[in-house]
Amino acid sequence: MNGNFDFIAYPFLNDKNKMVDHEILTDKLSSTLGHIISMGTPLEKETWWLMDKVLHLNGSLRGKLAISLDDLRDGQTIYHVLKDRHKVAGFIYPVGNRLATQYHIARCEAKIVTRNLYLIQQSGIIVPEILLDISNLMANILFVMSLEVNRLEGFEEIPFESRSY
Known part of the structure; x- marks a missing residue:
């Protein structure tokens, strides 16, 4: 049904480049963050901030750049406030309460x-470069968010x- 938008989930799905993968992956990550918010996270404000930035990251490759240096600075503030509460060295198991495990899943999605x-x-x-920076920072923020909700519980x-490293 050519031209019938009932049969088009997203107009770029048949693209050959990985740009559409970026848009789908950021859509998945924002959906995961929405799920976390629906679970009643104590980090609701920070999670909303992240979801907003993920959605701006979504269109910043194909469209107009919508991530700013202020966004990076705000993200670093969130990261350092949470990171400074935790002294984790090395690897940890991605376990804990339901919210922590959801933040770990979102962290993995951010790395993808x-x-x-x-x-x-x-x-x-x-x-x-700012898109790479915010994307890496998001994964780090999500890691410390998992630590923080575990701490609160x-x-x-x-x-x-690890026996490998």
Whole structure:
């Protein structure tokens, strides 16, 4: 049914480049963040901030750049406030309460978004450095968010001892 939008979930799904993958991956990440908000996170304000930035990241490759240096600075503030409450060295198991595990899932999704941006860049498409920076920062923020909700629930992180590293 050519031209009937009932049969078009997203107009770029048949693109051959990885740019559409970026848009789908950021859509997935924003949906995960929406799910976290629906669960009643104590980090609702920060999670809304992240979801907003993920959606701006979504269109910043194909469309107008919608991530700013102020966004990076705000993200770093969120990251450092939460990070400074935790002294985790090395790997931990991605466990804890329901919210913490959802933040771990979102962290993994953010890393997939970041990896895809690097692949897009390697394919010859210009990816502004600020998009790589915010994407990496998002994964780090999501990690400390998982630590913070575990801390608030009294869950002690469980170190993982790698035999590989």
